[in-house]
Amino acid sequence: MAFANFRLFLLLSGAISVAVVLTACDKEEPTEKKSGQALVSVNGKEITMLQLNDEIRRANIRADQYEAASKQLLESLISRQLIVDEAVRNKLDRTPEVMQARERVIAQVITQAYLQGIMSKVVKPTKAEIDEYYQKHPELFTHRKQFDLTIVRIATKDLSEELKKVLDAAKTLDEVVLWLEKNKVQYIRNVASRSSTDLPPQMTTLLQEKSKDTIFIINEQETSSLIYVNAVKESPVALASAAPQIERFLMNQKFKEATDAEITRLRAAAKIEYLNVKDQKPNDEKPVSSSSDELMPDSLEGMSNSAPISEGAIERGITGFK
Incomplete structure (x- = not known):
């Protein structure tokens, strides 16, 4: 279980930087309700089943570990959202480094999606x-x-x-x-x-x-x-x-x-x-x-x-x- 906790910590810490990078985009657009069944609300922001399932998929969780892992990952998503909220409150999402990283991440995600379309053909x-x-x-x-x-x-x-x-x-x-x-x-x-x-x-x-x-x-x-x-x-x-x-x-x-x-x-x-x-x-x-x-x-x-x-x-x- 200690190894599992460490693994979840790595997933959490790695995802936090991306979440902070992308949060600035949310501030520029009107707040919209996320798609998917809401599981938790953190300071008014929903964490959905779609988000949890995405984390489970990325973690390669075995079927016999699903229940325990899903609970831990949900708590990790809550912790991540709390840290993101605090980082935004301290205006870390507006620093030049984060703004530049945000643009890079968005470009990478869009590029990957476009290339997937080419690959499918x-x-x-x-x-x-x-x-x-x-x-x-x-x-x-x-x-x-x-x-x-x-x-x-x-x-x-x-x-x-x-x-x-x-x-x-x-x-x-x-x-x-x-x-x-x-x-x-x-x-x-x-x-x-x-x-x-x-x-x-x-x-x-x-x-x-x-x-x-x-x-x-x-x-x-x-x-x-x-x-x-x-x-x-x-x-x-x-x-x-x-x-x-x-x-x-x-x-x-x-x-x-x-x-x-x-x-x-x-x-x-x-x-x-x-x-x-x-x-x-x-x-x-x-x-x-x-x-x-x-x-x-x-x-x-x-x-x-x-x-x-x-x-x-x-x-x-x-x-x-x-």
């Missing part, structure tokens, strides 16, 4: 499209590889020039570990498996072509990982297993294309003037949008025996087909 990928994607990407499916890795993590500050020379000369991580122990450098050693679908294509190619006697270095700010490939195995995935994830991938791709097309249409129809902005791109520039390129590592350099890899690259890449 996107046609699901056909079986033929899924089969075609499967056949065109053997590296992800029929020729999928599994990499068995040994990973040694050390503090980046301990990645000295002397250690880098040891890494260049070493044939295995065992040699490096002996040097770390001799020089009293703390480390954590473990093993992991990654498939070619867990990693960016450049990383997969790198691990396959340069894995022999190569120790890869991944710098992750305060921590650095030394990675050695123990084995590369065949790990094919059948179409039946891959189909659901291919379908999701293609659906996301179609949604992105539809969204980009809509943004392009809106920009073409709009009059956009850049004011007090230097070196801004022209209005006909392609819209900036999320891309799969964000999942790819930066350029890979220095293919010496110890090969550095971009920050976090081993943990990035397209979603794996397990």
Whole structure:
């Protein structure tokens, strides 16, 4: 129950800021009775069944927890309304920070609603499209590889020039570990498996072509990982297993294309003037949008025996087909 109370506290505290942000809008419009059956009135403001059900949905409450959770969430909604009322009484809803945050939240909610409309019109990928994607990407499916890795993590500050020379000369991580122990450098050693679908294509190619006697270095700010490939195995995935994830991938791709097309249409129809902005791109520039390129590592350099890899690259890449 203590955990449940803490969880409800997080829900309450997270919702309060949004409620304060949106309350200013209520003051600008005549007071209207909220839709839904009223459960409680707090200083004349109703809390409805619709609000409670929304909180229950967001909290992912199990059926056997519904009664107890609904009572706690209702009390949380009452507490939230009391805090919002007091915040408004102290004019916190009119501070520049809250006013700006309110505009951002409203824009996000409206944008999400509009994008949901676009998504509802996107046609699901056909079986033929899924089969075609499967056949065109053997590296992800029929020729999928599994990499068995040994990973040694050390503090980046301990990645000295002397250690880098040891890494260049070493044939295995065992040699490096002996040097770390001799020089009293703390480390954590473990093993992991990654498939070619867990990693960016450049990383997969790198691990396959340069894995022999190569120790890869991944710098992750305060921590650095030394990675050695123990084995590369065949790990094919059948179409039946891959189909659901291919379908999701293609659906996301179609949604992105539809969204980009809509943004392009809106920009073409709009009059956009850049004011007090230097070196801004022209209005006909392609819209900036999320891309799969964000999942790819930066350029890979220095293919010496110890090969550095971009920050976090081993943990990035397209979603794996397990």
